[in-house]
Amino acid sequence: MKKVPYLHPFSKILGVTVLFFLLISTSIYAQDEASAEASPEQTEAAAETDGDPAAGKTLFNQNCAACHALDRKMTGPALANVEARLAEDEGLDREWLYSWIKNSPGMIASGDAYANKIYNEYNQAAMTAFPTLSNTDIDNILAYTAAPPKKPAVAATSEAAPGAAGGSGSGVSNNVILGALALVFALLVVMLVLVNRTLKRIAEANGVVFVEEEAVKRKPLWKAFVDNQFLVLVSVIVLLLGSAYFAYGWMMQVGIDQGYEPIQPIHYSHRIHAGENKIECKYCHSSARVSKHSGIPSLNVCMNCHKSIYQVSEETLAEGKQEYGVDYNQEIKKLYAAVGWDEENQRYTGNTKPVEWVRIHNLPDFVYFNHSQHVTVAGVQCQECHGPIEEMEIVSQHSPLxxxxxxxxxxxxxxxxxxxxxxxxxxxxxxxxxxxxxxxxxxxxxxxxxxxxx
Known part of the structure; x- marks a missing residue:
């Protein structure tokens, strides 16, 4: 009997090559991970200050954020680099800021030129005095206002990449590793094809003949079903009963909009307003106490808060984009456009635009329902009919009504x-x-x- 080698020589070469690539890619990946963990994060050094920016951010949010922002004018001026700007433009030092923050009305009454300039520029509304803030607290706030903005993570990564090759890291990107792994898998496929051919040659050399089995002819399934009259009768009865059941169920749902969840022209999160911020339902829907209808809140009710709240926190913004695909800051801008609010100058322009809200809860015209009778007289809570409204990001009809x-x-x-x-x-x-x-x-x-x- 003729002796045939079990594997083709080229298959052996491929096997060694595959093993070599596996070892190389694994070592490169491990080295890259180790260097990533060991290398410190490359960030631009912040400007030297004599305060703590982290503590200053907390103090700023607690005392200043209601009227001031870092990068835009609100009820008061923008405060980014305020100390440097005052020193350069007005020749004022930090001692002046201590006096102004702790006792702004006293500074105005004393005749201070710049204090009266600010007072007159902002509608003669004196800034709230903060006598409880120490000089250290003010130093921390000034350090926060002077801190440079953080660079995006993408930019930092792109800047760090060229220097990585000169350090302890390997400088090999994940794309190179993925490419090497893809090449390994391709070589494995080629290797399996060659092994299959080699095994067939060995079998043929040993007299093995591959014979394909003849397919057994069977009656088609549909013909077998038609020939069985009892099965046909049972199937028809089941189909008729099932169709009647689903038709009845569909007709009984006519006019029932439970679960209806339309998209509104301005995204309003009840989860944030009624849930996280604990705003009472009847603050916005005030007519529910005394009227048949709960009413659609006027946009002026929204502006009671959003004159000062022009953006949400970074955490809330990221959550909205990731979980719900909504940019809350852009929705606030839609509100400003509807009421004609000028952010820059903090005033109404008069150019308003009506908002076409989509009604969610809608009873038939022949049904009488009085909100005040249920809310005020009977003391029924809103959640009993509308569900856990404080947990809804997008409001839907909770009950069948x-x-x-x-x-x-x-x-x-x-x-x-x-x-x-x-x-x-x-x-x-x-x-x-x-x-x-x-x-x-x-x-x-x-x-x-x-x-x-x-």
């Missing part, structure tokens, strides 16, 4: 009698009629057609 849903609530909910003079007389009469101490809304007429239908 069907007739059956309302009736079940009237049957199960006891009316709050204690301290509610509105129900005293009717409660005395109905409690004797039904012989109970607690009355449900249904027992007080909550199931009468005329109560909810015109």
């Amino acid at each position: 069907t007739m059956g849903w309302c009736i079940n609530c009237h049957r199960e909910t006891n009316v709050k009698i204690e301290g509610n003079e509105y129900y005293e007389k009717i409660h005395d009469e109905l409690s004797k009629k039904y012989g109970v101490e607690k009355l449900t809304a249904a027992q007080m007429g909550g199931l009468e057609c005329g109560k909810c239908h015109y």
